[in-house]
Amino acid sequence: MPDILRETGRVCAAQLPAASLIRRQSSALIDRYQIESDRAWPAARAAIVKLSDPAVDAMLDSEFARPLLTTLLVPQIVGRIATRDCGTIDRMVTLLQPLPPRNTAGIVVETLRYLKSQKSRSGDIAAVAMLLCPVETR
Structure with missing residues (x-):
């Protein structure tokens, strides 16, 4: 998540004011996410091994594995x-x-699950958009 936030800030820099939270390449927010990311890495690593070939375990033990995965995945998401x-x-x-970062991650996952289920029911994400009220009418 910290790398996603940093890269999103870079991609959006020209679209947002300089004081924008997402444009900050270092902040208390990114620091909190970095700490949680470091704490979650062992469980994430174990999940990757479980979902793939056991031979991957030795590769993921390298100090280069996590940065390599981040380098591959972040552009796919932010792109x-x-x-x-x-x-x-x-x-x-x-x-x-x-x-807290864990709550934010839970909200993001649940939102994506919901949107995916709505899209599969309706066949179109536009139907999901109609469920939301514009901010101005609240």
Whole structure:
């Protein structure tokens, strides 16, 4: 997550004001996510081994494995960001900032599960968008 936040800030830099939370390459928010990321790595590593070939275990034991995985995965995730969505992403990160990283991760996972289930029911993500009220009408 800290690398995703940093890369999103880089991708969105031209779209957001300089004071934007997501544009900060170092902050208390990123520090908290880095600490949680470091703490979660052993469990994530074990899950990757479980989901793949046991031979991967020795490769993941290297100090280079995690940075390599991050280098491969972060661009895949952040590369899907449309710059027109940078403002929304910044607002979401700002709203989630006070939460502990574990809670934020849970919210993101549950939201993605929900959106996936709605998309599979309707066949179109636009139907999910109709469930949401614009901020101005609340």
